[in-house]
Amino acid sequence: MPLRLGCQISYIRSMNEAVAAGITRVQTYLTTLEMRARQLKADVFSTPAMIGLMERTCVELIEPYLDPEEQTVGIHVDVRHMAPTKIGEKVTVTAELLEIKGKKLRYAVSAINDQGVKIGEGMHRRAVINTKRFSLANEP
Numbered sequence: 812m813p814l815r816l817g818c819q820i821s822y823i824r825s826m827n828e829a830v831a832a833g834i835t836r837v838q839t840y841l842t843t844l845e846m847r848a849r850q851l852k853a854d855v856f857s858t859p860a861m862i863g864l865m866e867r868t869c870v871e872l873i874e875p876y877l878d879p880e881e882q883t884v885g886i887h888v889d890v891r892h893m894a895p896t897k898i899g900e901k902v903t904v905t906a907e908l909l910e911i912k913g914k915k916l917r918y919a920v921s922a923i924n925d926q927g928v929k930i931g932e933g934m935h936r937r938a939v940i941n942t943k944r945f946s947l948a949n950e951p
Contacts, residue, residue: 836872854898890933
């Protein structure tokens with residue numbers, strides 16, 4: 812059975828809990844050398860790494876509502892990186908599901924560092940896919 816939002820959306824499951832706009836996930840990550848901005852001499856957290864953590868938090872937010880054969884894929888990112896963070900510091904990412912439209916999900920994302928400084932914010936969109944159909948579409 813696909814994921815079901817109440818009875819309105821066919822791909823969001825309602826197993827005693829319906830997914831709805833407004834649900835959030837807050838996750839803290841430790842920055843590592845693999846996350847550094849390689850073009851800089853200083854060990855500073857990179858924009859791609861920040862976006863990756865934002866996407867990961869969105870994935871983990873919706874995952875409990877998906878059927879086993881479903882997952883989400885990123886389809887749009889609009890994020891500003893506003894302040895630096897040293898490698899070794901923690902980054903706390905907040906993802907909030909703002910909208911469910913068809914098979915598309917829209918999130919607000921933000922990140923703060925150990926000092927409580929907002930280092931990034933923006934929007935992210937993901938689409939729910941059927942992994943079996945998706946893998947068949949990509950076979951030669």
